[in-house]
Amino acid sequence: MSARAARVVRTPRTTPNVIGGLAGWIWLLVIIVPIYYIIVTSLRPEADYYSESSLSWPSRPTLDAYGEVIANDFLLYFGNSVFVTVVSVVVILAVSLMASYVVVRSRRRSAARMFQVFLLGIAIPIQATIVPVYYLIIQLGLYDTLWALILPSIAFAIPLSVLILTNFLRDVPVELFESMRVDGAGEWRTLWSLALPLTRPAVVTVAVYNALQVWNGFLFPLVLTQSAETRVLPLSLWAFQGEFSVNVPAVLAAVVLSVLPILAAYVIGRRQLVSGLTAGFGK
Amino acid sequence: MAAPALALFGVFAVVPLLGVLVLSFMSWDGLGDPVWTGADNWGRTLSDPVTLNAMRLTAIVTVASWLFQAPVSLLLGVFMAGRQRYRAVLSVLYFLPLLFSAAAAAIAYRALLDPNFGLGAALGIPLLAQDWIGNPDLALWVVLFVIGWCFVPFHSLLYQGGVRQIPASLYEAALLDGAGRVQQFFHITLPQLKYTIITSSTLMIVGSLTYFDLIFVLTGGGPGNATRILPLDMYLAGFRSYDMGRASVIAVILVVVGLGVSLALNRFSGASRMESQMEGV
Known part of the structure; x- marks a missing residue:
């Protein structure tokens, strides 16, 4: 900017x-x-x-320790983590971008008020709502499913995502939106072919930030899942520590394997990762 | 178009936030139906020595981790902001702890701090070969150190960004006036970093209220209750003792303190902070 x-x-x-x-x-x-x-x-x-x-x-x-970790369902946990992270991030991006679009484009008072609510949401410590979230997830029959992790993760990611995308979208010149309207484009088309391409850097930042949050999340999986089938990576590390206990090399091999995907992301897109990490706070 | 975001945020964030207040007046074991018990949980929790101790520990962790992290992050941030080539290389290495999840870092440190097979034994320094995690007098300091290891890289990145935005002309003018390095630091760098310091400190202080996974995996709140800070007290009360009412009371306290601290520091720093901080991202 x-x-x-x-x-x-x-x-x-x-x-x-x-x-x-x-x-x-x-x-x-x-x-x-x-x-x-x-x-x-x-x-x-x-x-x-x-x-x-x-x-x-x-x-x-x-590499025996690595072999042992992989033989102990590591790939299943890895797959669970990938699924939860990808689905969460895609939904977060979609709903947050839509909400930001409304905040920036709508002249209604309700849009401004909605933005205020999201701003307050940033300061909520997620941990503190775990008991009611647990109750809610049981009532919805989602306990011990991956959706029990995905839905709350999305909800708590929305405030900061909307804030970042809104700030970015505000910098798009109004004339561009107007010319889209003159050309007869509807709101959805404007969102898809104007707002999304122009906010791409912010979208990447939001995606990286949230992917890390969800990928590393520990409390939701600890409380909202139980069986090995729904175990995600950070929780599996903890479980490995219990199972292997005396086999320290295997425990640490699991740690290394859990870090590798993020290391790969760091090597490929260092700039994006750094800006994603400091999303909303940096500079 | 805003409906999906509002619905998801409403159901899974706002409702639980209100729910935690309601549940703090109810008795629930996590299985059956919650029963209204009025202020019983509050009286019980606020007179419970374990929770009172958790509050004391949380206060200690908040203050001590700020005292440790803030100066180190500031110093490193200034150092990383330099344009020298070797500093760029060091900055890449400093980043590495950010790749670790809290659980991964905690597990690694559990092995590293093992008195018989860990770092201390390898170096042959008896002082380092202590039962760090098993000793109630040491465990809290270990926790503080590992928290620092995990979070200093993040905060030094904030400071690096802040320092790089200070106009060079300020330093040139100071140089002409004959100001030395130390004077430059205290009269230009530090005042110019005011907003970064406030942002970073807010995150550190509010973050102290939410350190859960790291301590949970590293010490589990022990030995005894030596590292049982409020978020752990909440989890253990709720999901180990199945006393959800008590857990909800602690959660309400965490929300109130967290919101209070962020609002206070936000007012202190000026309401437009978020907007202006976003510039240049």
């Missing part, structure tokens, strides 16, 4: 930033050591876990 043009080039610094540099390198250790530990341990044979030093490179590196 407009502020991008105002980006400035910093002047070269004269003296080195000692405190910042020191903090930077110390923090690097804080970040890297645990990650290094996770990787080397996941590559260690179970038997060597108790005999080798935990930070040494495995003397007999193996």
